[in-house]
Amino acid sequence: MIKSVLIFNTQGKPRLTKFYQQIDVDLQQQIVKEIHSLVVKRPAAACNFLEGSKLLGGxxxxxxxxxxxxxxxxxxVDSSESELGILDLIQT
Incomplete structure (x- = not known):
């Protein structure tokens, strides 16, 4: 199941945020900041999959x-989704 879709720039400014679960706005902002910090510091040659943290659901x-x-x-997403299927969805 897709939990959220986020689009942000390299500075971390959100361009689109869509959460498919009821989450407080302050927690949403914390999640966007945490994901930005995790994703931006990864090298370009690294794989495009990360495990979630406690803030995201474990x-x-x-x-x-x-x-x-x-x-x-x-x-x-949760573990029932295919990582390659989601990458294909992003590509499309």
Whole structure:
């Protein structure tokens, strides 16, 4: 199940945030900051999959992202989703 879709630039300014679960606005902002810090510091040659943190829902949650120019397209999903399927969705 897709938990959220995030698009933000390299400075961390959100361009689109969509959460599919009821989450407080302050917690949403913390999640965007945490995901930005995790994704931006990874090298370009690293894989596009990350395990979630406690803030996101624990080890059952995965972060799948793709970088295009100055934007990061990020999907937060649970373990039942296919990582390659989500990457294909981002590509499309």
């Amino acid at each position: 080890a059952d949650t995965r972060i799948i992202y793709r970088n295009y120019a100055t934007l990061y397209f990020v999907f937060v």
